[in-house]
Amino acid sequence: MSALAVSVFAVLALIGAPLAFAIGLGAVAALYMGGFDLVVLPQRMMFAVNSFPLMAIPLFMLAGELMVKAGIVDRLVSFANSLVGRVPGGVAHVTIVAGMVFASVSGAAVASASALGSTLVPALRKTYPDGYSSAVIASAANLGPVIPPSNAMIVYALMAGSSVSVGGMFMAGIVPGIILALGFMALATLIAKRRGYALSGTPFSVRNALTETRRAGLILMMPVIVVGGIVGGIFTATEGAAIAVVYALVVGLFVTRRLRVADLPGCLFRAAVMAAMVGALIAFASVVTFVFTLDLVPMRLSSWIRDLTSDPMTFILLVMAMLLVVGMLIESNAAYIMLVPLFAPMAISYGIDPLFFGFLFMYNLVVGMMTPPVGVLLFVMSGITRVPMAQLTREVAPFVALQFGVLALCVAFPPLVLWLPSLFGF
Amino acid sequence: QTVLRVAGNFPEEHSATGAMNVFKEEVERLSGGDLVVQNFPAMQLGGAQENVDQMRSGAIFAVFTSIAYFTRSVPELEAVSLPFLFDSREKAFEVMDGPVGKLMDKALLEQGFVNLGYGELGFRHVTNSVRPLTRLEDFQGLKIRLQPNEVHLETFRALGANPQSLDISELYSALQQKVLDGEENPYNIIYTRRFFEVQKYLSDTGHFFDFINVVANKDAFDALSPENQEAVRSAMRSAIEWQRAEAARVDLEFREKLVAEGMQFDEIPAEERARLREATTSIAESLKERVDPEVIDLVLEQAAQ
Amino acid sequence: MSDPGHPSPGPAAAGTLAMLRRAVDLTDALSRWLIVAAMAAMTLLISAQVFHRYVLSSSIDAADELSRLFFVWSIFLAIPHGIRRGVHVGIDIVLRLMPGQAQDLLQRASALAGLLLMAVVFVTALGAAADKWGELMPTLPVTAALYYIPVCICALHSALHLLLFALGGPEIWGDDAWKETAS
Numbered sequence: 001m002s003a004l005a006v007s008v009f010a011v012l013a014l015i016g017a018p019l020a021f022a023i024g025l026g027a028v029a030a031l032y033m034g035g036f037d038l039v040v041l042p043q044r045m046m047f048a049v050n051s052f053p054l055m056a057i058p059l060f061m062l063a064g065e066l067m068v069k070a071g072i073v074d075r076l077v078s079f080a081n082s083l084v085g086r087v088p089g090g091v092a093h094v095t096i097v098a099g100m101v102f103a104s105v106s107g108a109a110v111a112s113a114s115a116l117g118s119t120l121v122p123a124l125r126k127t128y129p130d131g132y133s134s135a136v137i138a139s140a141a142n143l144g145p146v147i148p149p150s151n152a153m154i155v156y157a158l159m160a161g162s163s164v165s166v167g168g169m170f171m172a173g174i175v176p177g178i179i180l181a182l183g184f185m186a187l188a189t190l191i192a193k194r195r196g197y198a199l200s201g202t203p204f205s206v207r208n209a210l211t212e213t214r215r216a217g218l219i220l221m222m223p224v225i226v227v228g229g230i231v232g233g234i235f236t237a238t239e240g241a242a243i244a245v246v247y248a249l250v251v252g253l254f255v256t257r258r259l260r261v262a263d264l265p266g267c268l269f270r271a272a273v274m275a276a277m278v279g280a281l282i283a284f285a286s287v288v289t290f291v292f293t294l295d296l297v298p299m300r301l302s303s304w305i306r307d308l309t310s311d312p313m314t315f316i317l318l319v320m321a322m323l324l325v326v327g328m329l330i331e332s333n334a335a336y337i338m339l340v341p342l343f344a345p346m347a348i349s350y351g352i353d354p355l356f357f358g359f360l361f362m363y364n365l366v367v368g369m370m371t372p373p374v375g376v377l378l379f380v381m382s383g384i385t386r387v388p389m390a391q392l393t394r395e396v397a398p399f400v401a402l403q404f405g406v407l408a409l410c411v412a413f414p415p416l417v418l419w420l421p422s423l424f425g426f
Numbered sequence: 427q428t429v430l431r432v433a434g435n436f437p438e439e440h441s442a443t444g445a446m447n448v449f450k451e452e453v454e455r456l457s458g459g460d461l462v463v464q465n466f467p468a469m470q471l472g473g474a475q476e477n478v479d480q481m482r483s484g485a486i487f488a489v490f491t492s493i494a495y496f497t498r499s500v501p502e503l504e505a506v507s508l509p510f511l512f513d514s515r516e517k518a519f520e521v522m523d524g525p526v527g528k529l530m531d532k533a534l535l536e537q538g539f540v541n542l543g544y545g546e547l548g549f550r551h552v553t554n555s556v557r558p559l560t561r562l563e564d565f566q567g568l569k570i571r572l573q574p575n576e577v578h579l580e581t582f583r584a585l586g587a588n589p590q591s592l593d594i595s596e597l598y599s600a601l602q603q604k605v606l607d608g609e610e611n612p613y614n615i616i617y618t619r620r621f622f623e624v625q626k627y628l629s630d631t632g633h634f635f636d637f638i639n640v641v642a643n644k645d646a647f648d649a650l651s652p653e654n655q656e657a658v659r660s661a662m663r664s665a666i667e668w669q670r671a672e673a674a675r676v677d678l679e680f681r682e683k684l685v686a687e688g689m690q691f692d693e694i695p696a697e698e699r700a701r702l703r704e705a706t707t708s709i710a711e712s713l714k715e716r717v718d719p720e721v722i723d724l725v726l727e728q729a730a731q
Numbered sequence: 732m733s734d735p736g737h738p739s740p741g742p743a744a745a746g747t748l749a750m751l752r753r754a755v756d757l758t759d760a761l762s763r764w765l766i767v768a769a770m771a772a773m774t775l776l777i778s779a780q781v782f783h784r785y786v787l788s789s790s791i792d793a794a795d796e797l798s799r800l801f802f803v804w805s806i807f808l809a810i811p812h813g814i815r816r817g818v819h820v821g822i823d824i825v826l827r828l829m830p831g832q833a834q835d836l837l838q839r840a841s842a843l844a845g846l847l848l849m850a851v852v853f854v855t856a857l858g859a860a861a862d863k864w865g866e867l868m869p870t871l872p873v874t875a876a877l878y879y880i881p882v883c884i885c886a887l888h889s890a891l892h893l894l895l896f897a898l899g900g901p902e903i904w905g906d907d908a909w910k911e912t913a914s
């Protein structure tokens with residue numbers, strides 16, 4: 001049954017069918033040939049989506065939409081510009097710093113990419129070719145799922161059962177996220193110097209920096225309240241996401257005054273459509289997981305890997321290598337649904353800290369969002385700037401390499417991931 | 427050969443999962459290998475509600491779960507979920523094995539469910555982080571997490587508490603951060619979910635007694651030969667008997683483990699239990715609006731005997 | 732369907748195809764308002780629940796369940812809109828190596844495959860809804876089949892979109908793919 005599901009999926013995926021449908025048809029074929037009642041198809045789909053923690057996804061997307069319409073991203077850009085505008089690589093740094101702050105309220109890379117892309121491309125265009133701009137924006141956007149809050153972490157924690165908490169995952173992402181942002185900035189400086197890009201941005205002045213910080217103050221408080229509340233256990237991730245929505249709404253209507261009530265239906269609708277992309281994958285992927293369970297794939301796979309190695313580090317490296325390939329070919333949300341239930345329990349039986357494994361697993365797939373042929377962020381950026389995929393792939397290569405470098409660093413030095421969560425008692 | 431797929435939502439080490447294995451061995455032995463059971467415990471095929479949907483649609487043969495998942499199709503079952511109804515597990519099973527159980531089975535059958543037996547999920551007890559609960563007044567104002575069930579919520583409102591509904595997956599951290607004061611579960615679940623780490627006080631409130639039931643799809647059951655039907659029923663009797671004994675044996679063990687982990691255990695004195703029961707008598711009356719009053723009266727009468 | 736950024740004007744659709752396109756467009760507009768309402772209700776309910784817990788020290792019994800119901804509706808109703816916009820990611824590397832004619836054919840074929848999937852989902856979801864009709868939601872006196880109805884609608888609405896792609900080709904919407912209200 002499972003082999004049939006995988007074959008049907010592979011054929012359909014190769015001819016370019018949307019992955020969610022390819023996965024769904026693979027599962028239907030397997031259930032049908034296995035003599036299983038197909039009614040489990042809608043049942044699985046509905047129950048996979050019908051989950052309180054998953055509701056955080058459209059809500060964080062909605063918060064992102066509102067922040068764009070409210071002119072919050074513009075304020076973040078001015079703020080970043082006042083700090084790092086004049087450094088070589090100028091606007092690229094602005095993008096990364098603004099991206100980092102935006103990431104700390106947005107849960108998703110795709111939402112961050114469209115928000116940053118639509119706001120920053122015009123500014124970047126004055127100094128840089130679109131290919132490079134797109135690479136910088138995609139990288140900055142990819143901080144979204146690493147720096148909390150993070151939809152990817154929510155999905156991972158949900159699939160891993162009770163072994164990791166959302167709050168713990170959130171704390172785990174902060175240090176690697178900061179290292180990553182600093183690394184991106186160093187890389188941007190290097191590339192700007194080597195290619196001789198002109199200086200841009202405003203010269204630094206303390207007064208200007210203070211003014212812009214004050215203007216951005218309410219926005220900078222947002223992650224403190226939302227992430228702080230979630231990590232502190234004051235509210236759940238879903239409730240935190242709803243609070244982010246209310247916060248963005250209030251700031252947009254009364255502080256920046258750029259948001260109009262007439263904008264709201266459009267924001268609600270776009271957030272739903274973006275979340276539906278994740279939802280369709282989750283719905284159909286959960287049917288495949290069901291097929292795998294019927295075929296005892298989890299049990300067979302774990303005994304196969306146990307025969308291969310008993311060393312936890314070898315196991316981690318093996319899983320990381322596999323995810324590298326998976327990240328190229330499969331959209332990350334589908335990968336969480338199908339693979340986390342298989343590997344998370346296995347990691348525990350190897351004596352690996354579930355939080356450590358969870359972060360590495362998630363981060364690897366996050367980088368996969370920037371690797372071809374299936375790289376969601378590349379699609380989004382190519383959509384905004386119309387840079388061909390092949391050129392975009394070349395431009396993001398150093399940034400992708402850097403992200404894998406940080407992954408290797410985290411594997412080698414677990415405290416980078418675990419120190420902060422342990423400080424907070426996770 | 428007929429394959430019977432059976433799902434359950436209890437963890438691997440729970441007595442209900444053990445009972446699934448007893449059922450498998452017995453039915454395969456009694457049918458001489460004609461029936462083959464595939465067990466999917468521990469939510470392998472999805473959560474309890476999804477398992478019930480699968481069984482109802484005939485995608486799987488049967489499901490081991492709590493009767494709570496059938497009360498919205500068969501409201502009669504709510505009558506045995508009334509607060510402070512049973513004084514002991516022996517009494518609870520005496521009632522369920524008598525005319526009340528027959529009546530419930532009939533109501534389930536009308537909805538296409540063949541009930542194969544009632545096991546023990548257990549008495550539910552309140553834990554909290556504020557004060558020991560020994561009197562009715564102690565419940566006043568406590569924020570206690572309850573399952574989303576009207577009888578449960580009304581019961582705690584009647585006791586003066588402030589009931590809250592929250593997904594069980596969020597419960598631990600809500601208790602840790604003192605967003606909520608308490609929760610209520612059987613000892614077994616309080617222990618396996620590690621609530622003792624974030625709750626100080628434990629009382630033997632025993633306010634509800636929860637039943638496990640095993641329900642098969644009617645069409646799938648009817649499709650079996652009479653001999654195989656008898657094999658299934660007989661194997662399930664053994665499984666249920668085993669489960670009841672096992673659940674009773676481990677219940678006190680779990681309470682002792684909770685005390686060993688540092689919880690303070692308080693008993694509710696008999697006269698206070700009577701006051702608690704008194705405070706919640708209105709629940710049975712208001713339930714009569716949704717459930718046949720005769721069924722409720724029968725249950726109350728049987729439980730009082 | 733993986734490259735949302737290169738819309739081009741759709742072929743001058745005429746006759747039946749044009750009528751179908753128009754009908755789907757109107758369905759989309761109706762569905763859009765349902766999605767907006769469901770999303771707004773979900774957001775309001777969750778916010779209200781937080782407010783009740785912290786400010787009023789009380790709880791809305793049905794908040795958790797109702798917000799999940801609105802969430803399920805939002806997601807399943809929005810899936811067809813994702814199909815229209817081609818936001819559902821796929822691997823297009825093989826596709827791009829082919830000549831234009833073959834690309835077009837393959838894309839229509841994968842739309843047909845999607846149509847088949849949606850037909851199966853529709854029929855089985857109707858069955859699931861019918862099976863569950865007699866069960867009420869845990870905290871509300873309405874049928875729990877309400878959870879399966881958006882799955883049925885999603886399948887039917889998606890099937891319409893996929894049929895349009897199969898008949899009219901992947902560029903049927905052209906620049907209108909991202910437009911949010913019916914013309």
Ligand code: NA
Nearest residue numbers: 103144147149
């Ligand atoms: Na984030």
Ligand code: NA
Nearest residue numbers: 327328368374
């Ligand atoms: Na990729």
